[in-house]
Amino acid sequence: MSRKIVVTGIGATTPLGGDAQSTWRALLAGESGISTLEQPWIEKYEVPVTFAGQAKVAANQILTPQEAKRLDPSSQFALIAAREAWADAGKPDVAPERLAVEFATGIGGVWTLLDAFETLQERGPRRVLPMTVPMLMPNGPAAAVGMDIAARGGVRTAVSACASSTEAVANALDRLLSGAVDVVVAGGCEAAIHPLPISAFAAMHALSKKNDTPASASRPYDVNRDGFVMGEGGAALVLETEEHALARGAKIYAELAGGAVTSDAHHITAPDPEGTGAARAVIAALKQAEASIQDVVHINAHATSTPVGDIAEYVALKRVFGDHLQNIVVSATKSSTGHLLGGAGAVEAIFTILALKERVAPPTLNLDDQDPEIVLDVATSPRKLPDGPILAISNSFGFGGHNAVVVFRSYEG
Amino acid sequence: MALSQSEVLAGLAEIVNDETGISADAVALEKSFVDDLDIDSISMMTIVVNAEDKFGVKIPDEEVKNLITVGDAVNFIVGAQD
Structure with missing residues (x-):
């Protein structure tokens, strides 16, 4: 069971x-x-x-x-x-x-x-x-x-x-x-x-x-x-x-369906430019959630606004999702909150949960001229998410080559 | 000029209140720091250091264990003043 x-x-x-x-x-x-x-x-x-x-x-x-x-x-x-x-x-x-x-x-x-x-x-x-x-x-x-x-x-x-x-x-x-x-x-x-x-x-x-x-x-x-x-x-x-x-009759926001942690062993601060470690974390978390990549409709990206980090995450996502990536609405909420370092993942987990519950992907600020190397559908204003059972992931990466990904699923009571 | 017992008590009560939130009125001479006021050893050391600053006295670590009640501390501080 x-x-x-x-x-x-x-x-x-x-x-x-x-x-x-x-x-x-x-x-x-x-x-x-x-x-x-x-x-x-x-x-x-x-x-x-x-x-x-x-x-x-x-x-x-x-x-x-x-x-x-x-x-x-x-x-x-x-x-x-x-x-x-x-x-x-x-x-x-x-x-x-x-x-x-x-x-x-x-x-x-x-x-x-x-x-x-x-x-x-x-x-x-x-x-x-x-x-x-x-x-x-x-x-x-x-x-x-x-x-x-x-x-x-x-x-x-x-x-x-x-x-x-x-x-x-x-x-x-x-x-x-x-x-x-x-x-x-x-x-x-x-x-x-x-x-x-x-x-x-x-x-x-x-x-x-x-x-x-x-x-x-x-x-x-x-x-x-x-x-x-x-x-x-x-x-x-x-x-x-x-x-x-x-x-106990509790209200339920969402299901925490999967979570995974991997490491790059590549460089103490730089992300692996191939994104293999990050990709493995996404795949492992989705596997634990018994989900396919097509189930994912929203990503709360790590996206810290560094020149190399944002691209490395995109490369990793592309590696996992391929052409389906264009169907996924991405939010980079550090554009509003800044980067809470060790607190960032928990804040973004809450954003991901509420996005699923209220069926809306939050906006990404300050995206005036999207990097042509990063081909993502980024929500720049609140974007409606589909009805029915949906899945979203939240990514976090850290100095030391740490990759952590969690998967949430909408909860139908 | 040396402070009186009641002046030291009032000053010490202020320190205790600041560290622990215990009402200054509750910090009476006969009260035990541990048994009555529920002050742990970490708070006690902070209170001691703050009292040294406030009253310009030295309270040696080996003396602290003898300061069972508020009165013990007040009397030690009064006696330690020049």
């Missing part, structure tokens, strides 16, 4: 909104979450990139001061998103031992680490706060979420750069399919709008330098794309077995 896994709750805090629905509405409305940074450190360090996608609603407006004090900003976003998703799912009544967390981050508690080093330098080791270690560790967000919902079925953190939270969703699927647990809160977060990561990403020419036009800087597939735009926030999904969801 094959077991189905379904999505019963969503939550997000992003540059577009403080919750999943307002994020989605802003996305459909074609809003940009990207703006010029006003922080004093921009000038102090002469940071070469002066804009990013900051969380629309600051975490300290949601959490109590004592909660915020003990959590790195990345964990704060995780907790906010997870609480929303958990409430949205109706706070499932599940034995703690049957409840797990898969919560990812790309970088971890970088603010905590660097603040603590500043304290050490300026005031000595005695003044380094004892909460520093639990706040900076990459599993901090997962642990915070796990404690909040009393998950005792395992709390884990996938760390695979910008593929992290798609990998977390794929890992959640495995745990649910294996029968180990009944419910998993899966997601990802990132809070790296800090002068050091910005400088480091800029040093490798990964970031857009369109400082004068922040809202149109993230332009996936456009001939004038010049790099990604950093974003921050978090997103979470409540995933559970269909059996468990139906037994």
Whole structure:
């Protein structure tokens, strides 16, 4: 008997909104979450990139001061998103031992680490706060979420750069399919709008330098794309077995039908130009979903707006879908949100789920002049998706040669 | 000029409130940090470091384990002031 896994709750805090629905509405409305940074450190360090996608609603407006004090900003976003998703799912009544967390981050508690080093330098080791270690560790967000919902079925953190939270969703699927647990809160977060990561990403020419036009800087597939735009926030999904969801009368957004992870072993940062690793991930995820390529009507692409990355993903998709690719509506939502790194996959999983549920592919901003080498049908305004059972995939790729793909299927109750 | 016991108590209560959210009024001399106020060791160390800053005293690590109640801490700080 094959077991189905379904999505019963969503939550997000992003540059577009403080919750999943307002994020989605802003996305459909074609809003940009990207703006010029006003922080004093921009000038102090002469940071070469002066804009990013900051969380629309600051975490300290949601959490109590004592909660915020003990959590790195990345964990704060995780907790906010997870609480929303958990409430949205109706706070499932599940034995703690049957409840797990898969919560990812790309970088971890970088603010905590660097603040603590500043304290050490300026005031000595005695003044380094004892909460520093639990706040900076990459599993901090997962642990915070796990404690909040009393998950005792395992709390884990996938760390695979910008593929992290798609990998977390794929890992959640495995745990649910294996029968180990009944419910998993899966997601990802990132809070790296800090002068050091910005400088480091800029040093490798990964970031857009369109400082004068922040809202149109993230332009996936456009001939004038010049790099990604950093974003921050978090997103979470409540995933559970269909059996468990139906037994408690939960609302169901979509089915998580497949997930796969592969690796390139090609280059530490550059994507494999042949796209074979990414293609294998798509094929494996579709196979797990027992789907054919013709079933796929929508792709939420990784599409970060880097010159080489967008092409490499296209090559991989072409390899998998061939001529059918022209029938698939592609959305590159980082054009609105920026790139949430370890949080990106979870945000985009939510977009993919809502696209299936509401039968609309969200728009891609700033695509004024599509790269002739990238032959994709990109939605530049909200695009109707077909009725009946449909399938969509969400891709994420990360430095290190990580490829992660998840497949969602529309759910007919 | 040295602070009085009630002034140190008020200052310490503020630190405890800031770290844990416990109402400053609840931070009374006879209260135990662990048993009454439910303050864990990590918060306790943060409170100690913040108290050192605020009151300009040194609270050695080996002394912290003897500070069972709020009164123990207040009296130590009062005595440690110049």
